[in-house]
Amino acid sequence: MLSLNKLVGQHESSLLLFTILVIFFIALFRSLISCLSRKRRRLPPSPLKLPIIGNLHNIGLYPHRSLWHLGRYFGPLMLLHFGAAEALIVSSADAAREIMKTHDIIFANRPRSRAFQKLLYNYKDIASAPYGEYWRQMKSVSVLHLLSNRRIQSFRVVREEETALIIDEIERASSSSSPINLSEIFATLTNNVVCRVALGRKYGGGSGRKFSRLLSEFVELLGVFNVGDFIPWLAWLSHVNGLEARMDKVAKEFDDFLEGVVEEHMAQQKKGPNTDSVNGTEQKDFVDVLLWIQRENLAGFKIDRVIIKAVLLDVFAAGTDTTYTSLEWAMTELLRHPNVMKQLQKEVREIAGEKSVIKEKDLEKMHYLKAVIKETLRLHPPIPLLVPKESAQDIEVMGYDIAAGTRVIVNAWTIGRDPMSWKQPEEFIPERFLNSSIDFKGHDFQLIPFGSGRRGCPGILFATTINELFLANLVHKFDWTLPGGAKEKDIDISESIGITIHRKFPLIAIAK
Known part of the structure; x- marks a missing residue:
C-alpha cells in the first residue's frame, strides 16, 4: 500500500x-x-526604453516640447513605449496627412483613459467616444443641430452683447489707468458666451466663481498623467496619490451642476418658451435643442439624461478653455510685437470708421486680423498634442509597420514650427498668411490646431468667431501698454501644465 x-x-x-x-x-x-x-516588422525609429516604464522617462512637464526634441533626432514618425502601450508620435505635415487623411478611418478610434472614463460619463461624449455607430450619430446631431453655421449665426447677438459689456468694463478701468488682468477678462468673456449659448443664462457671483474653478480643475484633470493608463498593475497608485478621489469629486460636482441645469430647462419648458435673460427674446440654447432631439427621437436611438450632460461637457471643455487660451496668446504676441499691433489697429480702425464698436459683419474685410489669429494658432495651438487616436488594425504608414491598438499622438505644436513648412518658424509674422490659402480648418496639414478628418473639432467656427470679434474690439477701442514701464522683451511667455497650454502667469496690461 x-x-x-x-x-x-x-x-x-x-x-x-x-x-x-x-x-x-x-x-x-x-x-x-x-x-x-x-x-x-519595420518599426519607426525609437529611443532606448527602460524596463517597465518604457520611454516615460523621456517625457517632461511639457510633453509637446519633450517630443519636439526627440523628434529632431528620430524623425517625423517615432515609436515610443509608455509602459505597456506603444505610441506613434507624429511630427510633420506629411506624416499627419497620412494619419488623418490617407488612413483616417483606421485611426478614427480613441484610446481608453481613466480620466475620460470618469469625467466624461464613461465615453458618452463626442470627443472621447469610441469610433462606431454611437459616435457617428452623436457627431451628426452636433454638426446639424448645435454647431451648424445657421445655429452659430443665431447667437451673433449674444457674442456682440457680451463683447460690449466687457469692453465697457475695460473702459472704466482705462479711465484710471488701472492694470487689467486680460487673462481673467478673456476667461470671463468666453465663459459668459458659452453659458448663454449652451445653458441659456450666465452664472455670476458665487456660483460663477465656483463654476470657473470647477471647469479649470476639470480641464486640468483631463491632462494629468495617470500611470494606470500605461502600466495597469500600478493603477492602485491613483488611489494613493489622491488622483482618483479628485476625479470622483469633480465628476460629481459637475454632474450635480448639469443635472440642475437640465431640470431647470425641463421645468421652464412646461411653463412656456425659453427667454434669453439679457435681450428678452425667445432663444433656444443647447440644452433646449438636446431636449427637443430627445423628445423627437431624431438621433435614431434614445438620448438619455447622461448623454445630454456628456455633450454639454464637451461644449464647455472645447468652447471656453481653448477659446480663451487663443485670445490670451494672441494678445501676448501683439504686446510683444508693437509693429504688428499697429498694423492690426490700422486695418481695424480704417474699416470701422466712425463706429465705436466692431460688429461681426465688419470682420469679413479684416484680412490682417485673420492672419494674426492664424499665426497665433500656428505658434500656440491650444491643445498642442491633439486628442490621441488609436489604430484599429495593423497598417503601414510611410513605410513603417504600425500594430493594431497603437495610440497615435499628433504634435500640432511641432508641426506649426517645422522649418520644412515655415520660414523663420519661431518668429511671429502674420504677413506670411496674407497671400496664402493655408487655413486651420483641417485641409492644410502644416496648420492643424483643431485636428483634421473624422475626429477634427466641429466647433472651429464657434471658437474663431469669438476670437476675431473680441480681438478686433480690443485693438480698435484702446491702445495698450505694459505696467511699470516694462518693455516687450520683459513679457514672460512661460507655459502652464495640462492638456490645454495657457500662459503660466496672467497677462497684465494697461488700456488707454
Missing part, C-alpha cells in the same frame, strides 16, 4: 514537472515567435 502511494506520488510529481516544462517552453516559443515577428 505504501509503495503504491509512493508510486502515485512520484507520478503526480512527474506530471507537475512535465506541465511546468510544457508551459515554460510554450512561453519561450511564443516569445521567440514574437521577437522574430517584430524583427520582420
Whole structure:
C-alpha cells in the first residue's frame, strides 16, 4: 500500500514537472515567435526604453516640447513605449496627412483613459467616444443641430452683447489707468458666451466663481498623467496619490451642476418658451435643442439624461478653455510685437470708421486680423498634442509597420514650427498668411490646431468667431501698454501644465 502511494506520488510529481516544462517552453516559443515577428516588422525609429516604464522617462512637464526634441533626432514618425502601450508620435505635415487623411478611418478610434472614463460619463461624449455607430450619430446631431453655421449665426447677438459689456468694463478701468488682468477678462468673456449659448443664462457671483474653478480643475484633470493608463498593475497608485478621489469629486460636482441645469430647462419648458435673460427674446440654447432631439427621437436611438450632460461637457471643455487660451496668446504676441499691433489697429480702425464698436459683419474685410489669429494658432495651438487616436488594425504608414491598438499622438505644436513648412518658424509674422490659402480648418496639414478628418473639432467656427470679434474690439477701442514701464522683451511667455497650454502667469496690461 505504501509503495503504491509512493508510486502515485512520484507520478503526480512527474506530471507537475512535465506541465511546468510544457508551459515554460510554450512561453519561450511564443516569445521567440514574437521577437522574430517584430524583427520582420519595420518599426519607426525609437529611443532606448527602460524596463517597465518604457520611454516615460523621456517625457517632461511639457510633453509637446519633450517630443519636439526627440523628434529632431528620430524623425517625423517615432515609436515610443509608455509602459505597456506603444505610441506613434507624429511630427510633420506629411506624416499627419497620412494619419488623418490617407488612413483616417483606421485611426478614427480613441484610446481608453481613466480620466475620460470618469469625467466624461464613461465615453458618452463626442470627443472621447469610441469610433462606431454611437459616435457617428452623436457627431451628426452636433454638426446639424448645435454647431451648424445657421445655429452659430443665431447667437451673433449674444457674442456682440457680451463683447460690449466687457469692453465697457475695460473702459472704466482705462479711465484710471488701472492694470487689467486680460487673462481673467478673456476667461470671463468666453465663459459668459458659452453659458448663454449652451445653458441659456450666465452664472455670476458665487456660483460663477465656483463654476470657473470647477471647469479649470476639470480641464486640468483631463491632462494629468495617470500611470494606470500605461502600466495597469500600478493603477492602485491613483488611489494613493489622491488622483482618483479628485476625479470622483469633480465628476460629481459637475454632474450635480448639469443635472440642475437640465431640470431647470425641463421645468421652464412646461411653463412656456425659453427667454434669453439679457435681450428678452425667445432663444433656444443647447440644452433646449438636446431636449427637443430627445423628445423627437431624431438621433435614431434614445438620448438619455447622461448623454445630454456628456455633450454639454464637451461644449464647455472645447468652447471656453481653448477659446480663451487663443485670445490670451494672441494678445501676448501683439504686446510683444508693437509693429504688428499697429498694423492690426490700422486695418481695424480704417474699416470701422466712425463706429465705436466692431460688429461681426465688419470682420469679413479684416484680412490682417485673420492672419494674426492664424499665426497665433500656428505658434500656440491650444491643445498642442491633439486628442490621441488609436489604430484599429495593423497598417503601414510611410513605410513603417504600425500594430493594431497603437495610440497615435499628433504634435500640432511641432508641426506649426517645422522649418520644412515655415520660414523663420519661431518668429511671429502674420504677413506670411496674407497671400496664402493655408487655413486651420483641417485641409492644410502644416496648420492643424483643431485636428483634421473624422475626429477634427466641429466647433472651429464657434471658437474663431469669438476670437476675431473680441480681438478686433480690443485693438480698435484702446491702445495698450505694459505696467511699470516694462518693455516687450520683459513679457514672460512661460507655459502652464495640462492638456490645454495657457500662459503660466496672467497677462497684465494697461488700456488707454
